[in-house]
Amino acid sequence: xxxxxxxxxxxxxxxxxxxxxxxxxxxxxxxxxxxxxxxxxxxxxxxxxxxxxxxxxxxxxxxxxxxxxxxxxxxxxxxxxxxxxxxxxxxxxxxxxxxxxxxxxxxxxxxxxxxxxxxxxxxxxxxxxxxxxxxxxxxxxxxxxxxx
Amino acid sequence: xxxxxxxxxxxxxxxxxxxxxxxxxxxxxxxxxxxxxxxxxxxxxxxxxxxxxxxxxxxxxxxxxxxxxxxxxxxxxxxxxxxxxxxxxxxxxxxxxxxxxxxxxxxxxxxxxxxxxxxxxxxxxxxxxxxxxxxxxxxxxxxxxxxxxxxxxxxxxxxxxxxxxxxxxxxxxxxxxxxxxxxxxxxxxxxxxxxxxxxxxxxxxxxxxxxxxxxxxxxxxxxxxxxxxxxxxxxxxxxxxxxxxxxxxxxxxxxxxxxxxxxxxxxxxxxxxxxxxxxxxxxxxxxxxxxxxxxxxxxxxxxxxxxxxxxxxxxxxxxxxxxxxxxxxxxxxxxxxxxxxxxxxxxxxxxxxxxxxxxxxxxxxxxxxxxxxxxxxxxxxxxxxxxxxxxxxxxxxxxxxxxxxxxxxxxxxxxxxxxxxxxxxxxxxxxxxxxxxxxxxxxxxxxxxxxxxxxxxxxxxxxxxxxxxxxxxxxxxxxxxxxxxxxxxxxxxxxxxxxxxxxxxxxxxxxxxxxxxxxxxxxxxxxxxxxxxxxxxxxxxxxxxxxxxxxxxxxxxxxxxxxxxxx
Numbered sequence: 078x079x080x081x082x083x084x085x086x087x088x089x090x091x092x093x094x095x096x097x098x099x100x101x102x103x104x105x106x107x108x109x110x111x112x113x114x115x116x117x118x119x120x121x122x123x124x125x126x127x128x129x130x131x132x133x134x135x136x137x138x139x140x141x142x143x144x145x146x147x148x149x150x151x152x153x154x155x156x157x158x159x160x161x162x163x164x165x166x167x168x169x170x171x172x173x174x175x176x177x178x179x180x181x182x183x184x185x186x187x188x189x190x191x192x193x194x195x196x197x198x199x200x201x202x203x204x205x206x207x208x209x210x211x212x213x214x215x216x217x218x219x220x221x222x223x224x225x
Numbered sequence: 226x227x228x229x230x231x232x233x234x235x236x237x238x239x240x241x242x243x244x245x246x247x248x249x250x251x252x253x254x255x256x257x258x259x260x261x262x263x264x265x266x267x268x269x270x271x272x273x274x275x276x277x278x279x280x281x282x283x284x285x286x287x288x289x290x291x292x293x294x295x296x297x298x299x300x301x302x303x304x305x306x307x308x309x310x311x312x313x314x315x316x317x318x319x320x321x322x323x324x325x326x327x328x329x330x331x332x333x334x335x336x337x338x339x340x341x342x343x344x345x346x347x348x349x350x351x352x353x354x355x356x357x358x359x360x361x362x363x364x365x366x367x368x369x370x371x372x373x374x375x376x377x378x379x380x381x382x383x384x385x386x387x388x389x390x391x392x393x394x395x396x397x398x399x400x401x402x403x404x405x406x407x408x409x410x411x412x413x414x415x416x417x418x419x420x421x422x423x424x425x426x427x428x429x430x431x432x433x434x435x436x437x438x439x440x441x442x443x444x445x446x447x448x449x450x451x452x453x454x455x456x457x458x459x460x461x462x463x464x465x466x467x468x469x470x471x472x473x474x475x476x477x478x479x480x481x482x483x484x485x486x487x488x489x490x491x492x493x494x495x496x497x498x499x500x501x502x503x504x505x506x507x508x509x510x511x512x513x514x515x516x517x518x519x520x521x522x523x524x525x526x527x528x529x530x531x532x533x534x535x536x537x538x539x540x541x542x543x544x545x546x547x548x549x550x551x552x553x554x555x556x557x558x559x560x561x562x563x564x565x566x567x568x569x570x571x572x573x574x575x576x577x578x579x580x581x582x583x584x585x586x587x588x589x590x591x592x593x594x595x596x597x598x599x600x601x602x603x604x605x606x607x608x609x610x611x612x613x614x615x616x617x618x619x620x621x622x623x624x625x626x627x628x629x630x631x632x633x634x635x636x637x638x639x640x641x642x643x644x645x646x647x648x649x650x651x652x653x654x655x656x657x658x659x660x661x662x663x664x665x666x667x668x669x670x671x672x673x674x675x676x677x678x679x680x681x682x683x684x685x686x687x688x689x690x691x692x693x694x695x696x697x698x699x700x701x702x703x704x705x706x707x708x709x710x711x712x713x714x715x716x717x718x719x720x721x722x723x724x725x726x727x728x729x730x731x732x733x734x735x736x737x738x739x740x741x742x743x744x745x746x747x748x749x750x751x752x753x754x755x756x757x758x759x760x761x762x763x764x765x766x767x768x769x770x771x772x773x774x775x776x777x778x779x780x781x782x783x784x785x786x787x788x789x790x791x792x
Contacts, residue, residue: 089572095579102586133568160571182575182621185582 081196082106082124086116086142087131087158099185105192113137113145120150127195129188130175132159132166140166140173147174152202154195158183241533248525256517264510271503276477279421279499280463283479283492286419286427291484293332293415297390298373298485300326301403305394310401313338314347323349332411334387339365339402350406352383368393368402375486377431378409378446386446388412388437409446413438416490424495430454432487440491454491457481467496549744553756567624574624578617585610640675640791641683643713643721650684651711654691663698663707670714674790676721678768686761687711690725690784693757696748697729697782716787723786732776740774 083105085096093109100107108123110116114137116128128146132139143155157170157178167178176198177191304313304322312318323336335350343360359365362381368374368391376388391404416438419427428440430450437446444451455478457464463481470476475496480489497504588607591597647669658665676683691709698707712724732740739745741762746755765772770788 089576092572092576092579095576095583099579099583099586102590158575160568160575180625181571182578182617185579 079126079200080106081126081192082108083127083129083192084108084110084116084119084125085129086110086113086134086139087129088112088134089131100189103189105189113139113142116142117145117149120146120153125150125153126199127192128153128155129179129192130155130157132157132170140169143170143173143175152199154199156188156191156195158188237533237537240536241529244532245525245529248529249522252521252525253518256521257514260510260514264507267506268503271506272500275499276465279477279479279492279494280465282419282421283427283463283481283490286416286492287481287483287490290416290429290490293412294375294390294483294485297330297332297405297407298375298392300329301390301392301405302373305392305403310338310340310394310396313403316347316349319347319349326405330411332408332415334406334408337404339404341399341401354382357382364389364391364404365402368404369400377435377488378437409438417441419492421492421494422498422501424498425492426494427490427492429483429488429490432489437488450491452476452478452491452493454478454480454489456489460484546744549746549755553744563627567627570620570624574617574620578614581610581613581617585614637681638678639680640677641680642675643673643723644669644671646680646683647687647711647713647723650687651691653684653688654695658691658695658707658709661695661699661707662702662705663695663709665709665711667711668714669712672715673713674715674719674721676768676788677791678788682764682768686764686786687723687725689757689761694725694727694729694782694784697731698727699729701730701779702728715790719790721788721790723788725784725786726781727783728781731778731780731782732774733778737774737776741772 083100085093085100085107086109087093088111090111093111097107097109108119108125110119113134116130119125120128130139130143130146134142137145139157139159143157146153146155154176155170155174157167157175158181159166159170159178160181167180170178176195179187179191304326308318308322313322319336319338323333326333326336335348335352335354337345337350337354338347339359340346343358343362343365345354345357345359348355363379364374364376367376373390373392375390378386378388380386381389387406387409389404389406391402393400393402416427416429417440419425421427426441428444429437431437434450434454436444436448436450439446452470453468455464455466455468457480460482463479465477465479467475467477476493477496477499478491478493480491482489585607588597588603588610592599592603597603647667651665651667655665694709695707698709701707706728708726708728710724710726712722712726714722716722736745736747741758742755743759744755745759748755762772765786765788768788770786772787773785774782775785776782
């Protein structure tokens with residue numbers, strides 16, 4: 078079982094540092110990014126499973142970042158963290174591919190639960206890919222004969 | 226605002242003047258024109274008809290006088306042809322004839338027979354004229370010339386003003402004369418006898434302007450006519466004119482020549498008397514103008530006051546509405562901004578929450594690692610941290626509620642189960658109620674059907690009603706004794722009824738009529754927009770429901786909402 082690597086993206090520095098400490102104490106592997114651009118950079122060099130993404134950020138905003146992540150790193154799951162409790166942003170996020178959303182101020186336990194759920198889904202998907210790949214390698218005897 | 230208030234009165238006073246002037250002039254001008262035109266035409270026609278009737282009267286009178294003279298002449302003619310000179314010269318015959326004549330008309334004073342040389346040969350009458358010679362007398366010469374003659378008034382032998390009628394007859398180549406004197410009194414009476422108004426009089430004067438009869442207004446026989454007279458233009462014409470007499474009064478005069486004698490019949494009447502109807506008409510018209518004019522003025526004044534009063538009132542009302550509008554829009558702005566605030570607050574709240582989690586976690590670790598001993602202070606710390614967590618949740622609830630409230634979303638109708646929904650909404654005002662000593666009770670029937678509608682909007686309505694109830698209770702009860710009861714249950718015809726009952730100050734009947742009107746509020750400016758119930762009414766209406774308020778002053782108010790059950 079692989080260990081989950083999480084990334085928290087938010088423009089509030091204090092939030093990032095405290096969350097990192099908290100999640101580390103709970104035993105999670107956490108990286109942080111303070112902007113969408115930074116987040117994408119990190120994801121291009123590291124494998125991030127679950128992203129906790131703030132919706133409202135200066136520069137590249139949450140939704141834009143979400144779409145970019147889903148495009149470039151489709152296997153990663155994104156959980157939206159929204160400050161304005163409007164349904165629109167959450168719905169839009171879900172439509173754009175976020176797996177779930179949370180409203181600020183969010184409970185630490187809620188965040189952890191949703192992240193775990195997301196990681197579970199990722200593992201399930203990876204399993205299916207592996208199975209599909211295996212099936213492709215394990216051809217039928219008749220096919221082997223045809224190939225050779 | 227101050228400047229506007231100062232200039233406003235003068236603006237209205239000039240308006241007032243204009244309106245007043247118009248309201249007086251526009252009715253008054255046609256009124257006066259109508260009266261004036263009517264009066265003018267009336268006057269003209271009255272004058273014309275008065276003059277016409279005067280002319281006719283005069284002509285009739287003239288005919289009468291002419292007839293009189295003609296008949297007297299005929300009488301003489303008859304006698305002269307019935308008797309010979311010889312016969313008539315006998316005094317007995319003359320007496321008999323005279324008596325007979327007198328029976329016919331008392332105007333005969335005497336009767337005399339004259340021979341061709343002018344000697345008065347026979348006489349019957351009161352004067353001693355027998356034997357006198359009349360050859361040189363004007364009348365004798367005239368009668369010899371013309372065959373008959375009516376004289377002007379003259380003194381004659383008797384030295385008393387009189388006039389005579391004489392006729393001649395030819396007998397054996399010579400003319401003899403029969404003459405009679407006409408009683409001036411009788412003749413006067415005949416002439417005077419005309420009745421025209423109060424001041425009308427008639428008299429006769431001769432071609433030289435000497436009076437032949439005595440006018441009622443004064444003047445002796447043979448005097449020069451004291452009045453200014455215009456002679457008619459021809460013998461047949463009747464001349465009518467108005468002139469002033471010596472006293473300065475205006476008189477309407479009519480003159481006409483008699484046909485059988487060159488005498489002028491003059492009929493005159495005071496103009497005021499002749500046109501009496503005109504004066505009364507004039508007075509009446511002046512009275513009408515006066516009364517009408519004052520009525521018009523009074524009504525104009527009253528109406529102007531009403532109109533300007535209304536305008537002033539509307540101005541004041543407009544200002545008040547403007548104020549309210551400004552207040553309402555300010556609050557709306559505030560509402561919009563609050564959404565932004567709530568959102569902005571959520572971020573710091575998140576940080577506080579995570580810091581709080583960290584502190585709690587660190588405390589736990591320190592306790593486990595033995596760095597912290599259990600103590601009262603530690604317990605207090607932990608308690609405080611819990612409290613912080615609680616308060617953060619509370620802040621979050623508040624911001625969430627504000628954001629939900631301020632959302633401009635389209636209503637998203639869904640089935641609402643009141644058993645769960647109402648307690649949730651009640652929770653939103655629970656704290657406020659507790660602080661003010663208001664006890665909140667709820668009684669929701671188990672079999673209450675769900676209703677279909679946007680929960681946010683229904684929440685908006687209920688919160689509004691709760692706030693109104695709380696305000697009413699506070700006004701009456703102060704800080705304790707308030708009761709707010711919320712009931713819900715089914716109603717016949719597949720409906721659901723929600724009741725919000727309070728024991729506040731109640732609403733007066735006049736206000737009850739206007740309670741759902743926009744901008745109607747009993748709160749001071751800034752404390753209430755007057756839009757709450759209006760919006761609520763609209764929301765319930767859109768949900769195909771109805772909303773009613775019943776209240777007793779000093780007892781409390783009940784708001785009843787009826788909504789169709791969800792199918």
